[in-house]
Amino acid sequence: MKEIVVISGKGGTGKTSITAAFAQLAGKESVIADCDVDAADMHLLLKPDFAEEEAFYSGQIAHIDQDKCTRCYKCKKVCRFDAIHVTDGTFTVDEIDCEGCGYCEKICPTQAITMYDALSGKTCISATRLNNTLVHAELAIAAEHSGKLVTRVKTLARQKTREEKKNLLLIDGTPGIGCPVTASLTGADYAVIVTEPTISGINDMKRVFDLIKTFKIRAGFIINKYDLNPEKSRDIELFIKENKMDYLGQFNYNENFTKSMTQGETVVEYDAALKTELAKMWNKLKSLIN
Amino acid sequence: MKIAIASGKGGTGKTTLATNLAVLCSSGSRDKPTVLSDLDVEEPNSGLFLKGETLHQQKIMKEIPGWIRDKCTFCNRCKEVCNFNAIAVLPDSVLVFPELCHSCYACVGLCPEDALVMKDHPIGELSHYKVNQLDFIEGKLNIGEQQAVPLISKTIDYTKENFPDNSIFLYDSPPGTSCPMIESVKEADYVILVAEPTPFGLHDLNLSVKTMHKVGKAFGVVINRHGLGNDDIEQFCRKERVRILGRIPNMPEIAEKYSRGELIIEIPEIRREMLNILTKTEEITGRWICRENHKTS
Numbered sequence: 001m002k003e004i005v006v007i008s009g010k011g012g013t014g015k016t017s018i019t020a021a022f023a024q025l026a027g028k029e030s031v032i033a034d035c036d037v038d039a040a041d042m043h044l045l046l047k048p049d050f051a052e053e054e055a056f057y058s059g060q061i062a063h064i065d066q067d068k069c070t071r072c073y074k075c076k077k078v079c080r081f082d083a084i085h086v087t088d089g090t091f092t093v094d095e096i097d098c099e100g101c102g103y104c105e106k107i108c109p110t111q112a113i114t115m116y117d118a119l120s121g122k123t124c125i126s127a128t129r130l131n132n133t134l135v136h137a138e139l140a141i142a143a144e145h146s147g148k149l150v151t152r153v154k155t156l157a158r159q160k161t162r163e164e165k166k167n168l169l170l171i172d173g174t175p176g177i178g179c180p181v182t183a184s185l186t187g188a189d190y191a192v193i194v195t196e197p198t199i200s201g202i203n204d205m206k207r208v209f210d211l212i213k214t215f216k217i218r219a220g221f222i223i224n225k226y227d228l229n230p231e232k233s234r235d236i237e238l239f240i241k242e243n244k245m246d247y248l249g250q251f252n253y254n255e256n257f258t259k260s261m262t263q264g265e266t267v268v269e270y271d272a273a274l275k276t277e278l279a280k281m282w283n284k285l286k287s288l289i290n
Numbered sequence: 291m292k293i294a295i296a297s298g299k300g301g302t303g304k305t306t307l308a309t310n311l312a313v314l315c316s317s318g319s320r321d322k323p324t325v326l327s328d329l330d331v332e333e334p335n336s337g338l339f340l341k342g343e344t345l346h347q348q349k350i351m352k353e354i355p356g357w358i359r360d361k362c363t364f365c366n367r368c369k370e371v372c373n374f375n376a377i378a379v380l381p382d383s384v385l386v387f388p389e390l391c392h393s394c395y396a397c398v399g400l401c402p403e404d405a406l407v408m409k410d411h412p413i414g415e416l417s418h419y420k421v422n423q424l425d426f427i428e429g430k431l432n433i434g435e436q437q438a439v440p441l442i443s444k445t446i447d448y449t450k451e452n453f454p455d456n457s458i459f460l461y462d463s464p465p466g467t468s469c470p471m472i473e474s475v476k477e478a479d480y481v482i483l484v485a486e487p488t489p490f491g492l493h494d495l496n497l498s499v500k501t502m503h504k505v506g507k508a509f510g511v512v513i514n515r516h517g518l519g520n521d522d523i524e525q526f527c528r529k530e531r532v533r534i535l536g537r538i539p540n541m542p543e544i545a546e547k548y549s550r551g552e553l554i555i556e557i558p559e560i561r562r563e564m565l566n567i568l569t570k571t572e573e574i575t576g577r578w579i580c581r582e583n584h585k586t587s
Binding site: 012 | 298339467550
C-alpha cells in the first residue's frame with residue numbers, strides 16, 4: 001500500500017480541489033482520507049453517505065465536585081492554564097482553557113476533582129458518490145487535539161485500504177507546519193505540495209518543505225495559478241530543481257476550480273481541458289510512487 | 291481595543307486584511323500606538339507585506355522538565371502523572387519529549403525527590419519591527435515544533451507588556467477552529483472573520499461562527515473575493531443575523547499586488563472599502579479605531 005498526502009503550507013492554494021480531482025481519477029483503486037479536520041471540505045464534493053460514524057474522545061477535562069470541595073485553593077494555585085475560576089467561593093473549571101494535564105486532580109486533598117474524557121469530534125467512514133471510500137472527520141467546535149484526530153482518521157483509512165485490498169491511500173493534508181501536518185505526514189510515502197506564485201505561497205511552501213525533509217519523504221510539486229506571477233512561478237521551478245524534487249505540473253488561474261465547487265462537482269467532471277491536465281499529473285504521480 | 295482577524299479556511303485573506311487595516315489604523319492615529327501581532331506562528335506572512343526596521347528579536351522558550359540524575363530514585367511517579375506521555379522512565383535514565391510536553395508542572399511538582407526542575411526549551415522566535423507608525427510583532431514557530439499555542443500565548447504576552455492598554459491591537463490569527471485559533475481570539479474584544487463566497491468558504495465560515503458563539507465573542511464578517519462563487523454566504527449571514535462589515539472585490543489587480551507582497555490599499559476603491567470596514571467596526575464596538583475616519587468630524 002502506498003500513501004500519498006497532499007499539503008500546501010499556505011491555505012487556499014487549491015489543495016482540496018486538486019485532491020478531490022485525484023480522488024475522482026483514482027476511482028476505485030484508492031481509499032481517500034480527509035485529514036484537514038479543522039476545515040474538512042472534501043465531503044462537499046464527494047458527497048459521502050456518513051455510514052459509519054464514531055465519536056472521537058481525546059484528552060481530558062477536569063470537573064470539580066462541589067460537595068467535596070473544601071475551597072483550599074490548591075488546584076487554582078497549581079493550574080498553569082488559569083482554567084480554574086472562583087466565583088462567589090465556588091470553584092469551577094473553564095472547559096476551553098483546561099489543558100487536561102490532571103495536576104489539579106492529583107493535588108486535591110479531598111479527591112473533589114475527577115478527569116473525564118473530552119469529546120473532541122467524530123470520525124466517519126463513508127461511501128462516496130464516486131463509489132470509493134472516504135474516511136473523514138469533524139473536529140468539535142473549539143476542540144483541542146486536531147493532531148490526534150488526524151492520526152485516528154489515518155489509522156481508520158489504513159485499515160480500510162487493507163480490508164478493501166487497495167494499493168493506494170490518498171490523503172488531503174492540513175495547512176501549516178504544526179501537529180496536524182506532522183500527523184498527516186507520518187508514515188506517508190509521498191507528499192504532493194500544491195503551491196502558488198505569491199510571496200506568501202512560496203514562503204509557506206519552503207517552511208513545509210523543510211518539515212518534509214525531516215521525514216525523508218519524496219515530494220512532488222504542483223504550481224497553481226501559474227500565470228498570476230510568472231516570475232515567481234519560475235522561482236518555484238528553480239527551487240524544485242535545486243532540491244532535486246519532482247515537478248508534477250501547473251495550472252493557470254482558472255475560475256472553473258471555483259465554478260465546479262459551486263456545482264458540487266470535482267473539477268475533472270466540470271472542465272475537460274483541466275481533466276486532461278490532471279490526468280497527466282495523476283499518471284506521473286502514480287509512476288513516481290511505484 | 292483588541293481586534294482578532296480570523297477565518298476557518300486558510301487562504302481567505304486574513305493576512306491581507308490584517309496588514310492593510312493595520313497600516314490604515316497606524317497612519318491615522320498618532321496619539322495611541324497601533325500594534326499588529328502575527329499569531330499565525332506556523333506560517334507567519336504579515337511580515338512579507340510590511341518592511342520596517344527591527345527593534346527587537348528574541349528566542350521564545352517554553353518550559354520543559356529537566357532531569358537531575360543524582361536525586362532520582364526511578365520511582366516512576368513523573369511518568370504516571372504525565373497525561374501527555376511526554377516522559378519515559380528507562381532503567382538508567384529519564385527521557386523527556388519536549389514536543390509532547392504541555393509545561394503543566396505536574397511532574398516537577400509531584401516528584402517526591404525534587405529530581406525534576408523546569409528549564410527553557412526554544413520553540414520559536416519573536417521579532418518586533420517598526421513600520422512607519424505601526425509596531426509589528428511576529429511570532430515564528432521553529433520547524434519540527436508541534437505546539438503553536440505556547441508561542442501564540444507568549445507573543446500576546448510580549449505585545450501586552452510593551453504597549454499601553456489603550457493601544458489599537460490587531461491580531462492576525464491562525465486558520466481553523468481548534469486550539470491555536472481559540473488562543474489568539476480568546477482575548478479579543480472583537481473578531482473579524484474573513485470568508486470567501488464559495489462552498490468551502492461557507493462551510494468553514496459556519497464552523498467559525500459556531501466557534502465564536504461557543505467562546506462568546508462579538509464578531510462580524512468580511513467577504514473577500516466578492517463576485518467569485520455564489521451568493522450563499524450572504525444568505526447565510528442574513529439568516530444567522532451575522533453582520534457583514536465589508537466586501538473586497540475579486541480583482542486580478544489585487545491578486546497580482548498580493549503575489550508581489552504589496553499592500554492593496556494602494557488601490558483607491560479598496561482603501562475606501564477598508565476604511566468602511568473600520569467605520570462599521572467602530573459603530574458596533576462604540577470605540578475609535580482609526581483616526582483617519584474622523585478627520586472631518
